[in-house]
Amino acid sequence: MHVIPELLVPVGSPDKLATALRYGADAVYLGGQALSLRAKTDGFSFSQLRDAVNLAHAGGTKVYFAMNLLAWEEHLPGVEAYLEELAGIDVDGLIIADPGIMSMAMKRVPHIPIHVSTQVSTSNSATAAFWRDLGARRINVARELGAARIRAMVRNVPDLEFEVFVHGAMCMAVSGRCLLSSHLTRRSGNLGQCTHPCRFDYKVTAVRLEERLRPGEDTWEIQCGGEFSQVMAAEDLCLIKYLNWFRNNGVASLKIEGRMKTPSYLAQVTDVYRTALDDLAAGTFRPGLYLEELQQLATRPLTSAFFTPQPVTLLPALSRSLTKNIVGRLVEPTGDDRWVMDVKHRFETGSPLEILFPGLRRPVLGADDYGVENAEGELLPTVHGGMRVVLRCAYPGLEAGMFLRAHHPGVYNSQAG
Structure with missing residues (x-):
């Protein structure tokens, strides 16, 4: 079985x-x-x-x-x-x-x-x-x-x-046993202090290795333009x-x-x-x-x-313009279908939002399904990351800790499925 x-x-x-x-x-x-x-x-x-x-x-x-x-x-x-x-x-x-x-x-x-x-x-x-x-x-x-x-x-x-x-x-190293962070920043990845230098941006003009017993034969060559890139990532x-x-x-x-x-x-x-x-x-x-x-x-x-x-x-x-940004996280209910919410990313009130329910349930809230208020009960047309606001929403099943994200069609290559 x-x-x-x-x-x-x-x-x-x-x-x-x-x-x-x-x-x-x-x-x-x-x-x-x-x-x-x-x-x-x-x-x-x-x-x-x-x-x-x-x-x-x-x-x-x-x-x-x-x-x-x-x-x-x-x-x-x-x-x-x-x-x-x-x-x-x-x-x-x-x-x-x-x-x-x-x-x-x-x-x-x-x-x-x-x-x-x-x-x-x-x-x-x-x-x-x-x-x-x-x-x-x-x-x-x-x-x-x-x-x-x-x-x-x-x-x-x-x-x-x-x-x-x-x-x-x-990790670019064998099963994560890397010395690059230790070498560049004196912080050992093998002690939990990795600074992820393999994700840093580097600029390589040209690297060409030739082995002594095989003259004229390139064993490794890297060429890069003038821009910085994550060549090791x-x-x-x-x-x-x-x-x-x-x-x-x-x-x-x-x-x-x-x-x-x-x-x-x-x-x-x-x-x-x-x-x-x-x-x-x-x-x-x-x-x-x-x-x-x-x-x-x-x-x-x-x-x-x-x-x-x-x-x-x-x-x-995906490019940033196509990513469905997380816009908020529910903190606690305050009664009357209202929730304290921590804002994670700027959004316009009334723009469609998805609720992240378990089971890949992603119901969409339209402009008539929710509102956003400040602590004094005033409606907010725009909110920004770092704000704590009140979300007015009667959708059933909401719980503290759930996330909301922006809704728009994503880009997906069906051949990969």
Whole structure:
């Protein structure tokens, strides 16, 4: 029997946890305020972590805690302190990359399953079995693997769970083990401090390499115009079209990248993958719809990357003029069909807006369906990002934390579906 894989969603703060739960995560991964690979997120204090676990477990959602830095000697006392605190918190797994931290965890918190991070670059079944024999429950496979190699690992080590990244930003280095940030900014990506210099704009006039034993033969050549460009930036991963393959080949968990992404991004991408997995189970899979929605979030082209024999660019990024901007987020009801709303982007009152309901429901509000007021009850013709306003709207089913976005026809290449 083929089982629908778990949907594993990143949460970098308690606010993002609430968003992930609302839009359908089966499991979430998060970190503390140190010792994970997203040091620039707020992270969770131990008190917040306890509350997060209780909230998630109340709805049947699992919580995996990331301690996936590659530690220096001076980090080890902090690791000990973290493990002591985690002993009394009912997390469902520890995401670990450093073998020493794994050994410490198995001694201090042997009841918590170990999930081996993608930072370890597990790329074959022998390595997977090695980690299993040391006590690991799950492997997040190297991000450089194609479908055939993932299938072989799952079949050859059937008593391990396998987890695969299916969506989000990709690192230019092997499974994220990059030294570029350390070299250029003295902030180590392997300690969660990556400044993403591969996304910086560079200007290359010409680079031509010739190897000594092959004179006259170019081994590498880059030519660029006079403008700056993101010459090292990878496209973004998107494997939404291949969900049935993951189900049929026994992959346990599908992981989304993005603990540093905004709550609105998290809401939309979680909603797409949750709906797609539910549709897959129901036999109503609609890849064109999912790609159209994901294109609204893309700042770079979406690609199949290493998963397919040759990378397939599924969709280009939309121009800013065609993107449906998130314009507001509901904060709390005030009665009489009114909601406090934080404005995220400028919009004209009366312009059509979409409500982001779970299940890819996107009802459109017309000019007669809503109004926007200030605290004194005065109607506002235009609102701007950063304002807190009152939304007057009687649409049923609204909840605090939901988002509204601008409505206009998007651009979608039907051949990609």
